[in-house]
Amino acid sequence: MQARVPGAEMKQPDAASALAHTSHQARLHVDGQAGSSLREAVSPSSLDSLSLKSSQDACEEGFDDGWRDIPANHFLAQQGRKASRFSPPRTTASCSNSSPDAGAFHQPLAELAAVLPDGLRPQGPNPLPAQNTHEGLAAVAHETGMPDTSTLAAADFDIDVRSGFLPPEAPLSHLSGVYEEWESKLEGAAHAGLSLYGGGPTTNFHRRASARRWRRSIREMPILPLQGVVLADIRHARRAHLVLSFLAHFYLHSQPEPTEDFLAPLAQGWNEATKGKGKGREHDVSLEAADDAADAAQEAAGIYAATVPASLAVPWTGLSRHLDLPPILTYATTVLWNWQYKDPARGLALDNVKIRNTFSGTASEEHFYLISLLIELRGVEALELMRISLDEAFVADHLARRRIAHYLRRLVDVVHDLTTLLAKMKEACDPVTFYWGIRPWFRGGDSAPRGGQGWIYEGVDEPGEKRLLNGPSAGQSSLIHALDVFLDVDHTRLKPRVAAHSARQQSDVAHALSERDAGIKENATFMEKMQMYMPGPHRAFLTHLRNLSFDDDHETSCRVNGLDGVSRSTSPPSDSASSSSDDMGMDTVPPPPSHPIRSLAIAKEVSGKPFQDDLASAYDAALISLRVLRDEHMRIAALYIISQARKQPPPEYAPLPKNFTGAVEVERVAGAQQSDAKEASGVPKGTGGTDLVSFLKACRSNTTDALLGSLR
Numbered sequence: 001m002q003a004r005v006p007g008a009e010m011k012q013p014d015a016a017s018a019l020a021h022t023s024h025q026a027r028l029h030v031d032g033q034a035g036s037s038l039r040e041a042v043s044p045s046s047l048d049s050l051s052l053k054s055s056q057d058a059c060e061e062g063f064d065d066g067w068r069d070i071p072a073n074h075f076l077a078q079q080g081r082k083a084s085r086f087s088p089p090r091t092t093a094s095c096s097n098s099s100p101d102a103g104a105f106h107q108p109l110a111e112l113a114a115v116l117p118d119g120l121r122p123q124g125p126n127p128l129p130a131q132n133t134h135e136g137l138a139a140v141a142h143e144t145g146m147p148d149t150s151t152l153a154a155a156d157f158d159i160d161v162r163s164g165f166l167p168p169e170a171p172l173s174h175l176s177g178v179y180e181e182w183e184s185k186l187e188g189a190a191h192a193g194l195s196l197y198g199g200g201p202t203t204n205f206h207r208r209a210s211a212r213r214w215r216r217s218i219r220e221m222p223i224l225p226l227q228g229v230v231l232a233d234i235r236h237a238r239r240a241h242l243v244l245s246f247l248a249h250f251y252l253h254s255q256p257e258p259t260e261d262f263l264a265p266l267a268q269g270w271n272e273a274t275k276g277k278g279k280g281r282e283h284d285v286s287l288e289a290a291d292d293a294a295d296a297a298q299e300a301a302g303i304y305a306a307t308v309p310a311s312l313a314v315p316w317t318g319l320s321r322h323l324d325l326p327p328i329l330t331y332a333t334t335v336l337w338n339w340q341y342k343d344p345a346r347g348l349a350l351d352n353v354k355i356r357n358t359f360s361g362t363a364s365e366e367h368f369y370l371i372s373l374l375i376e377l378r379g380v381e382a383l384e385l386m387r388i389s390l391d392e393a394f395v396a397d398h399l400a401r402r403r404i405a406h407y408l409r410r411l412v413d414v415v416h417d418l419t420t421l422l423a424k425m426k427e428a429c430d431p432v433t434f435y436w437g438i439r440p441w442f443r444g445g446d447s448a449p450r451g452g453q454g455w456i457y458e459g460v461d462e463p464g465e466k467r468l469l470n471g472p473s474a475g476q477s478s479l480i481h482a483l484d485v486f487l488d489v490d491h492t493r494l495k496p497r498v499a500a501h502s503a504r505q506q507s508d509v510a511h512a513l514s515e516r517d518a519g520i521k522e523n524a525t526f527m528e529k530m531q532m533y534m535p536g537p538h539r540a541f542l543t544h545l546r547n548l549s550f551d552d553d554h555e556t557s558c559r560v561n562g563l564d565g566v567s568r569s570t571s572p573p574s575d576s577a578s579s580s581s582d583d584m585g586m587d588t589v590p591p592p593p594s595h596p597i598r599s600l601a602i603a604k605e606v607s608g609k610p611f612q613d614d615l616a617s618a619y620d621a622a623l624i625s626l627r628v629l630r631d632e633h634m635r636i637a638a639l640y641i642i643s644q645a646r647k648q649p650p651p652e653y654a655p656l657p658k659n660f661t662g663a664v665e666v667e668r669v670a671g672a673q674q675s676d677a678k679e680a681s682g683v684p685k686g687t688g689g690t691d692l693v694s695f696l697k698a699c700r701s702n703t704t705d706a707l708l709g710s711l712r
């Protein structure tokens with residue numbers, strides 16, 4: 001039964017829909033914690049089930065209300081409703097009286113890209129609908145007559161109650177129809193003897209020639225148009241993105257380093273081709289051998305070094321736009337969409353998934369992806385706990401606070417499990433193989449040596465135009481970002497809470513906040529930029545979660561003590577932008593409100609009655625668990641990157657590029673983060689991972705900066 005609560009229309013926080021609407025089933029999973037029918041009736045998710053006629057509903061007049069007759073946990077209920085009420089573009093464009101943050105609700109990739117000069121650029125007129133936007137789904141649904149059932153909540157944020165940011169069904173493992181040609185090229189890559197940088201001493205002329213032939217076949221491949229199932233079915237689109245991403249990275253990173261003596265390979269190729277021919281029969285040399293010798297010379301001259309051939313670039317960028325992702329290998333490609341069931345009958349379980357594609361064919365690489373996959377899977381409960389906590393935060397009475405504290409304690413357990421899983425990286429991923437034989441395949445156009453100048457996407461961009469895109473990083477995991485947002489860990493350069501004591505900083509912050517609402521800006525931190533590499537709906541989810549606020553219409557905000565009532569951490573702000581501003585020592589305007597859970601954790605009383613619960617310490621415990629996760633992550637980064645960078649590569653991975661210093665990741669963070677990572681003075685960049693360490697430390701101290709001090 002659905003109760004109507006007086007004033008519910010006014011209290012309905014549209015922002016609460018982000019997590020609340022990832023699942024309507026979720027309330028059923030609360031272990032009996034969810035409250036009475038009245039309490040359910042006033043929680044955001046249940047409010048949403050009321051026949052509201054808010055201003056927002058008025059904007060959606062004419063939409064089919066049939067979903068109300070469908071059980072709330074049925075995907076159709078979510079499809080119909082999400083598409084009408086929570087689809088970002090519709091909400092923001094058509095409802096002038098929607099939430100003040102509505103304008104920031106959705107950040108299209110192209111918009112974000114516009115602020116990065118050499119990064120993602122709008123790709124010109126695009127005939128394709130964006131699959132994961134409302135319009136994209138609508139178009140596909142119209143085309144096929146079927147809703148997209150690939151996730152339960154596909155129409156909003158592509159987050160599923162059972163699988164979180166992973167798709168609930170196993171990703172497609174093989175393309176069909178004309179696109180099988182891409183699959184066969186990927187299979188060919190495994191047999192062609194492709195090695196990083198053309199291969200080290202362990203390779204030989206014939207292997208190099210076979211790799212060159214594979215690369216030529218890629219250049220000569222026809223540009224396949226995107227049509228049919230690859231557009232209509234998101235599983236096909238994701239698989240196609242994965243295959244093209246692997247092909248492009250294989251193609252670019254298997255080329256030998258350009259050399260000034262580029263005619264030498266031509267001579268060597270010619271000699272090899274003529275070897276064994278009878279005296280005076282050099283003219284018998286095959287056309288193929290001659291072509292190969294020419295290829296060898298051209299590759300050695302670096303002609304193909306940073307160019308994604310049109311046969312890949314054109315469909316890859318088209319699909320990327322379709323999926324609202326950049327045309328580069330991403331965390332989504334390598335982890336979220338790169339798995340299979342061991343036993344399909346058993347479904348999604350930690351011990352029932354395996355990795356589909358790797359570059360190196362090593363167990364280390366499989367394990368590397370698998371750990372992230374398991375972390376995502378274990379993180380599903382974290383998303384669920386966030387959702388029910390936010391439901392309670394809307395109610396915000398004594399009972400709600402106790403429940404939130406309980407959920408936060410459960411979150412501690414989940415994050416603890418994530419840390420345990422992360423530590424299992426060491427069980428089957430060999431650091432040497434990882435650093436020298438796996439990681440280099442991931443490089444994007446942003447990193448040295450070959451791609452440091454960016455990549456040309458042939459047939460897509462203007463001649464000479466290059467894109468500087470990052471390769472994949474687990475820093476693109478929406479799960480970890482969601483935890484940060486939920487617990488109000490601030491990785492921005494703005495640090496509004498820390499800056500609250502200075503008038504000048506406040507004005508900078510106000511300006512920057514308004515800019516942020518228009519998209520990610522040039523001075524975005526590495527963490528902010530990582531969001532550009534997430535699938536569009538996940539990015540939109542984080543934006544929505546970040547903008548979530550109950551303060552406009554909730555009494556709690558009045559009772560939060562002044563400047564958020566907290567004695568801040570004594571550690572200095574961990575971001576140079578905020579720490580470098582002059583502190584005028586003038587306490588003036590209160591800082592922007594905290595995120596709802598933090599806001600409640602720092603509140604002291606309700607209706608004049610002081611709280612006597614452990615919400616503040618539960619909140620701090622959750623932050624500490626996140627810090628412990630980051631501590632473990634730093635140990636992993638030290639083992640897999642920093643200590644490897646200080647060693648010589650093993651013979652099978654030599655020769656490496658002349659200017660390869662072992663500092664790719666360091667440079668990458670430094671480049672993307674610019675002044676984020678504080679450089680220790682006098683320590684040369686790239687020799688010991690100084691910038692990387694500073695960056696990871698900054699992420700960790702951003703976590704502790706949020707502590708309320710209840711446990712310290």
Ligand code: HEM
Binds near residue numbers: 476665696699
């Ligand atoms: C061998 C394993 C790993 C290594 C060597 C490693 C290394 C790194 C490096 C170098 C960065 C800096 C940014 C970049 O260049 O990508 C980073 C950031 C990050 N990584 Fe990992 N990583 C590993 C596994 C993981 C896993 C399994 C996760 C969890 C899904 C993870 C989550 C993150 C996050 C969230 C960041 C952003 C910084 C932060 O939030 O503290 N990493 N990692």
